Amino acid sequence: MKNKTKKIISFLAVIGTMSTMFGTMTMKTSANYLGDINGDNLISMSDTIALARFLNGEYVLSDYSAADVNVNAIIDDVDRQILLAFIMGNISSLPYTG
Numbered sequence: 897m898k899n900k901t902k903k904i905i906s907f908l909a910v911i912g913t914m915s916t917m918f919g920t921m922t923m924k925t926s927a928n929y930l931g932d933i934n935g936d937n938l939i940s941m942s943d944t945i946a947l948a949r950f951l952n953g954e955y956v957l958s959d960y961s962a963a964d965v966n967v968n969a970i971i972d973d974v975d976r977q978i979l980l981a982f983i984m985g986n987i988s989s990l991p992y993t994g
């Protein structure tokens with residue numbers, strides 16, 4: 897039981913480190929903070945995690961318009977994929993409607 901707890905904690909630490917790394921690397925912003933799901937004025941991996949949690953019903957969005965990165969009035973996994981592609985540099989700007 898103790899070992900399992902330790903493993904979970906180190907796993908969370910790795911995730912935390914990764915998202916910090918991505919957060920530092922990704923200083924992207926957009927005029928209306930489209931894609932800034934968690935409202936910290938930065939578009940980073942934390943936002944895709946927040947959006948994934950919202951899609952799982954674990955997170956309450958403070959600004960729905962920030963999450964709809966392809967502006968189709970629906971917030972779904974497509975938005976999460978677009979946001980991820982934007983953070984990875986595969987999409988150069990938001991909103992992405994292509």
Ligand SMILES: [Ca+2]
Pocket residue numbers: 931932933934935936937938939940942943
């Ligand atoms: Ca953010």
Ligand SMILES: [Ca+2]
Pocket residue numbers: 963964965966967968969970971972974975
């Ligand atoms: Ca959408």
